[in-house]
Amino acid sequence: MRPPLTRRTFIAQAVAAAAALPLVQRPGVTRTRLILLGTAGGPTPKKTRAAPSQVIVAGDRAYVVDCGNGVARQLVLAGIPLVSIRHVFITHHHSDHSADYGTLLLLAWGDALKTRVDTWGPPPLARITSLFFEMSRPDLAIRERDEGRPPLEPLVHPHEVRRGGRLLHDDHITVQCCLVDHPPLPIALAYRFDAPDRSIVISGDTRRSANLIALAKNADVLVHEALYVARAPGTEGSALRRHVLASHTPVEDVGRIATEAGVKMLVLSHFVPGETPLVTDDEWLAGAREHYAGPIVVGRDLLEI
Numbered sequence: 001m002r003p004p005l006t007r008r009t010f011i012a013q014a015v016a017a018a019a020a021l022p023l024v025q026r027p028g029v030t031r032t033r034l035i036l037l038g039t040a041g042g043p044t045p046k047k048t049r050a051a052p053s054q055v056i057v058a059g060d061r062a063y064v065v066d067c068g069n070g071v072a073r074q075l076v077l078a079g080i081p082l083v084s085i086r087h088v089f090i091t092h093h094h095s096d097h098s099a100d101y102g103t104l105l106l107l108a109w110g111d112a113l114k115t116r117v118d119t120w121g122p123p124p125l126a127r128i129t130s131l132f133f134e135m136s137r138p139d140l141a142i143r144e145r146d147e148g149r150p151p152l153e154p155l156v157h158p159h160e161v162r163r164g165g166r167l168l169h170d171d172h173i174t175v176q177c178c179l180v181d182h183p184p185l186p187i188a189l190a191y192r193f194d195a196p197d198r199s200i201v202i203s204g205d206t207r208r209s210a211n212l213i214a215l216a217k218n219a220d221v222l223v224h225e226a227l228y229v230a231r232a233p234g235t236e237g238s239a240l241r242r243h244v245l246a247s248h249t250p251v252e253d254v255g256r257i258a259t260e261a262g263v264k265m266l267v268l269s270h271f272v273p274g275e276t277p278l279v280t281d282d283e284w285l286a287g288a289r290e291h292y293a294g295p296i297v298v299g300r301d302l303l304e305i
């Protein structure tokens with residue numbers, strides 16, 4: 001038989017239970033969700049992983065980071081309504097991160113998007129946005145007339161980001177960014193999202209970056225790109241191999257970065273090479289584990305963290 005519950009033990013148990021509960025189960029607090037939409041690195045389509053993208057969902061709003069090919073479909077597969085997209089962040093203008101930037105907006109609009117979307121990324125984001133609308137004019141005009149949709153262009157507000165700092169603060173989330181090192185691109189960005197229940201940092205593409213380590217300081221989750229040097233793509237001495245080695249982060253260094261930043265969880269993504277059989281999950285894990293003792297997740301498409 002259980003001992004009688006005194007007021008003191010009841011309170012102690014209640015406090016312990018509340019501490020153990022995920023925030024989602026605490027009254028009045030909604031858990032901020034992170035879903036990996038695509039986890040391959042590199043411009044070519046892969047059989048086993050989609051192109052890089054992730055979504056953070058806070059309240060009823062979706063904050064999409066990067067728009068690799070197929071991002072709209074990946075959002076649908078993840079069960080995130082396209083009409084919930086409120087902000088889109090582009091880390092840099094490599095096609096694996098940006099190929100479907102305009103397409104995502106177009107398809108969300110085709111799916112009844114009627115509300116404002118702010119987009120963020122390096123220049124020339126505003127020109128890319130307006131050229132996409134120009135290219136899509138025949139479809140936009142027909143759907144406006146034929147289906148009675150509001151014009152898409154006035155809904156989309158591009159912001160060109162040239163330096164690190166705070167980008168926005170709404171009732172769900174604060175977003176900051178920093179410049180990272182991804183030569184030869186003139187500007188590549190990492191983003192940090194601080195919600196009441198957790199903080200999430202997305203590295204984008206970068207070699208080891210002191211700015212990123214500062215941005216990720218004590219974050220709950222760091223999603224970092226990963227390179228397996230021994231199986232890097234391209235032949236020895238080729239331009240492709242040189243770019244990959246100069247512009248990305250070996251998985252062992254990703255572990256070091258996670259330790260230096262003091263993050264509570266490391267999520268590996270943007271795998272180079274990106275096909276699953278080339279490097280196993282255990283190999284990715286072993287590389288990151290060399291210098292990081294905390295929890296490590298080897299990312300896969302549609303994984304929620």
Ligand SMILES: [Zn+2]
Nearest residue numbers: 041042096205
């Ligand atoms: Zn990339």
Ligand SMILES: [Zn+2]
Nearest residue numbers: 092094182205
């Ligand atoms: Zn890149």
